[in-house]
Amino acid sequence: MRTLRRAEDRGHSDLGWLDSYHTFSFGAYHDPKHMGFRALRVLNDDRVAPGRGFGAHGHRDMEILSYVIEGQLAHKDSMGGEHVLGPNEVQAMSAGSGVIHSEFNGSETEPVHFLQIWIEPATEDLRPSYQQFAYDPAEKRGTLRLMAAPDASAGAAVIRQNARMYAAVLGAGESIRHSLEPGRHAWVQCVGGEIDVSGLALKAGDGVAISEEQVVDLGGGGEPHGELLLFDLA
């Protein structure tokens, strides 16, 4: 079973400095039919103006992943960390028992475009933690590169949920098959370009929920190359 979530049907907020599209309910955008998928609770597509950002605010009991498409994202948190995240890097913050952080565009001249993903943790009240790692973009070219997982495997960020996040970039004619174990579900988000997901054509911002299927077939849609995130969820 596949359920499409088209880019143009997402929630949208434009604060001037922040242009954000919400695949699932977030902030002032609330739609009870779109409260998340399995443990995937938030998938925001954010563009932040140069020098602007999210001031100090708190989180609790959430696995927060950031995936930069273009630009630089500066982060500072109550654990004492200060970091800058760019393309081909992944940031994972486990809010656990509580964290205060801020996120700003790390550039005074260029916008930053990134996806922020919230995954509900399997266990509450854990010790907060922060991870960030870089990878070679060739590692996601034509293959699914694991970005986050519940175990410290394959150089991925560790999250406290039975969920895995992969990224891939596919050119025209390239294809990948991802097997889903019985009882598992998938969400595929088209990050850029165009992709084909088990026969469905997706453009940037589109997503699809997949349940009760054994495989997910992913294909490149043409030029520019299609970029996607795949979430394998319990």
Place this chain on the structure above:
Amino acid sequence: MSETPNPEVKVLVVFYSRHGATERVALAAGLGAIQARGSIRLRRLADLAEPQVIDADPSWKAARARMSRDYVEPRPADPVWADVIVLATPDGSSVEVEAYCASLRALGSMAGKIAMPLAAGGGEAALTALYAAAAAAGLIVVPACALDADDPLASVRAHGQQVTGMARALRA
């Protein structure tokens, strides 16, 4: 089916900080509130000093630039939203604390809310002035905690948890 009452507690943290010491205390209180499953808003009061005075102090100037980005100033809607208002000031003089309190009063009525006064170093003069201002504004004042000499921020975090829990119990 009965439900266990667990109402959301909203905690507004209003602080004034020049070099970041009171900011750290305010963040500790806010983190304690989050740990007690409260929702928080962090607000920094604007500097009242003349710009040339601030510019003459590089540390103050840099901290002000950073904090002006990290925090917005409190707005009248903030105390309306809040169940608990953390009032955090530097130890400072009574004149400074009075200026802080005047800025708070300008936000409008806070009557009936729970006040959690904090002075960055636990200074009694600042706390006494805060208690008086908060009581005069009709706030329910929870006295400040004793600060652990080795880890004062841990004391403030624990206090933030306790006051948030207290507010939840009062709302239940």
